[in-house]
Amino acid sequence: MPALLLAGPPAEPLTLAEAKAYLRVDHEAEDALIAALLTSARATVEALTRRVLIDQSWRIVRDAWPASGLIPAPVNPLRDLLAVKLIDAAGGETALPLSAFTLDVARLPGLIRVDRAAVPAPGRALAGIVLNITAGHGSSADHVPSPLVEAVRVVLAHFYEHRDVPGPGAAFPARLDALIAPFRVTRL
Structure with missing residues (x-):
């Protein structure tokens, strides 16, 4: 059951100014790098916890x-069901x-219950059902x-400090696991 990202978060959990303050960077020469590392840090935390931080739109097929x-929602925390469509053999949507x-x-993981008596079977055998959902903790970092x-922050600092060090010497700090362990979503 693949999940496809339709629209990423409108913002990151930290602003660029907050990220630079945490990294103790007071110049603008690395703003683009820090912004890219911030996105990577958020995506890493999302992958490690199996949850998205700020609301995103996803498609379940x-x-x-x-x-x-x-x-079961493959992307969590589940917030809303936006649309459900059946795809027929010709590719038409209902x-x-x-x-x-x-x-x-x-x-966690969130569940979508289907009233099977109220929905027809899909019109094609593969990828005949599409569900669009919103997942995340809210629309901003405040949530x-x-x-x-x-x-x-920990992953961002790690990426910033070890950007040129591949291999085992670049392992994440132990405190990262302590921060994310209570938030991991287990698979069903």
Whole structure:
């Protein structure tokens, strides 16, 4: 069940000014580098925790409705279901009513319950179901748990300090694991 990113976050968990202050950089010569490292640091924390920090739009593609009627969200925390479409054999799309779906956003991973009696089977065998969702902690960094923001700082500093050092000497600091461990989403 692949998940495809439709729209990334509108901002990073840290501003460029906050990142530069944390790194103790007071010049503008490396602004582009720091901005790129900040994006990489956020993406790394997201990969390590299996959750996105700031709201993003994602597409879940399925071949068939699950027998259980439950679709675990591959991207968490699940916030909203935006649209569900069936794809027919010719590639045409049919929108399904959102009332046929119930979200459990309190659970990690989030669950999408499908009312199987209210939805038809997809019109093609492969990738016949498309669900567009929003996942994340909120629309801004204010909604991201502070340990995860600190984890982004730790990864950013690590990337900045070790940008020229490949291999085992560039392992993440041990405190990173302590920051992210309570926030890891387990796979079902």
